[in-house]
Amino acid sequence: MSNTAFVSIRDLQRGRTAVSAILETAASGGCSTTGGQGKASCGSSDGPADMPAEIWEKVKNHPCYSEEAHHHYARMHVAVAPACNIQCNYCNRKYDCSNESRPGVVSAKLTPDQAVKKVLAVASEIPQMTVLGIAGPGDALANPKKTFETFRRLSEEAPDIKLCLSTNGLALPEMVDEICKYNIDHVTITINMVDPAVGAKIYPWIFWQHRRVTGIEAATILHRQQMLGLEMLTARGVLTKVNSVLIPGINDEHLIEVNREVKKRGAFLHNIMPLISEAEHGTVFGLTGQRGPSAQELKAVQDACMGGANLMRHCRQCRADAVGLLGEDRSEEFTADKVEQMEVIYDLDKRRAYQEQVEVTRQAQHAAKLAAEASAAAAPAADFSVLVAVATEGEGKINQHFGHATEFQIYELSAGRATFVGHRRVDLYCQGGYGEDEQLPSIVNAINDCHAVLVAKIGACPRDELLAAGIEPVDRYAHEFIESAALAWFGEYGAQVQSGERQHQERGDARIRQGAYTGTQATPAAEALPAA
Ligand code: CLF
Ligand code: SF4
DSSP: OOOOOSSOHHHHHHSOHHHHHHHHHHHTTSSOSSGGGOOSSTTSSOOGGGSOHHHHHHHTTOTTTOTTGGGTOEEEEOOOBOOOSEEOTTOOTTSOOTTTSOSOOOSOOOOHHHHHHHHHHHHHHOTTEEEEEEOOBSOGGGSHHHHHHHHHHHHHHOTTSEEEEEEOSTTHHHHHHHHHHTTOOEEEEEOOOSSHHHHTTTOSEEEETTEEEEHHHHHHHHHHHHHHHHHHHHHTTOEEEEEEEEOTTTTTTHHHHHHHHHHHTTOSEEEEEEOOOOGGGTOHHHHHTOOOOOHHHHHHHHHHTTTSSOEEOOOOOOOTTOEESTTOOOGGGGOHHHHHHOOOOOOHHHHHHHHHHHHHHHHHHHHHHHHHHHHHHHSOOOSOOEEEEEOOOSTTBOOOBGGGOSEEEEEEEETTEEEEEEEEEOOOSEETTEEOGGGHHHHHHHTTTOSEEEOSBOOHHHHHHHHHTTOEEEOTTTTSBHHHHHHHHHHHHHHHHHHTSSOOOOOOOOOOOOSOOOSTTSOOOOOOOOOO
16 A cells, blocks of 8 residues: 655655754664664663764653663653543453553543642652653543643643653644643654554544544544654654554564554654453453464564664553553552652752762663673674573662562673563562462463573572573572673673583573463552543
């Protein structure tokens, strides 16, 4: 089908400086200086030298727009937008929006008043919280009054917090002026197709101009609005990320074309996420047995897109009321009751001082990584790459006990490179102080494609079982920075392979977790939202 741009890219390039900066950065594969080859993930080497200063200011402490920042800075969502104007086959309204959230229910809908109070409360308790997003549980722009009232108030009362919104794009073109009015300079559009024939398999209907539209016509309208919205945002200098849900057999190969088309229109990042689909979620795909991708299927599509729009691989498919670092969830500390009782002191100076400290740690991690890469590059090069899993609580360090991990971060190690390539959610191994051996097989399945797991500490039982499964548990780099430690381990591994002490073997595939957590630290099920 035709993918004619609605605003010519040449026109965009003649536009404002911010627009040129976005287009240049997008054209070079995102944050990388490596140009044509693109990068495995945004921020793995991003820094002020890699992009125009104005773009760096926007991404440097946004945990979704910079992989490096996501180890150090937190985001939060406020669930002020329950209604939606389309239906996706992977969504059941009583669950979070699958565009931007994992399939769990949000604890409560908020009014703009409640949302503002909650943001100020979180900002005073978590000074490294730098971004406020509205990501459902429906569609932010299908609830424009509540969405923009919340943003308006926050732009006045918490001026240092970046504002971010997520949308399916149907109502986007009409709302671009409003978006710019409140300095919302990060927008995510979920784009799963650029061909309405593919779209008709994903979207049974949209609500458009006071009527329900179905089939190819619905997908055609949605596609047109998404492309127009993306081009308009690029023209205004808004950093736009595209999220795509990878649905095996429906849009897996097609996402390569999506990647090309959104890059052409100035998308800064492309985030390809696995479909999460279980019958228990009550979605069309869940009930019809549409499966999600395996870890290697997801990686293969992401790898095939390298060279197109820059890829995000650290998305956690967050809840619409998530609070904290990506991968951790502190929303239970900020329920409406608790916020009501908190004494909220929004101290801008204190927040800035804290963030300066965070920046020192982040730069130390970056410097350690560069030094490790330089020294690894000088060593004899291995002609293979491996994946390793890492247990971390943030700060870019290996600082978590194996038994306390609800996710592992995955790094790909090759000659002189340590690249973040994703994460794997797991059930908590340690339940109430004791190791739970029943959880181990599911943890092994989740990191089965890894050669080692790097942790701060690990008990004898899981250690033996991991070894039996061919995964080396490594705790000798406890509290060190991830990339430098991982490269040091890889150097030892490579030397052992070279000396014949060890034989290098390929690993198998791994499973992406679909259901709810069963760990005791997992988010408890909460009251479901009524259907929008
Ligand atoms: Fe939220 Fe989304 Fe903004 Fe981030 S999340 S609205 S861009 S502040 Fe981030 Fe969460 Fe993935 Fe979204 S990890 S689901 S990409
Ligand atoms: Fe659900 Fe989000 Fe799709 Fe709306 S846009 S149907 S809330 S996944």
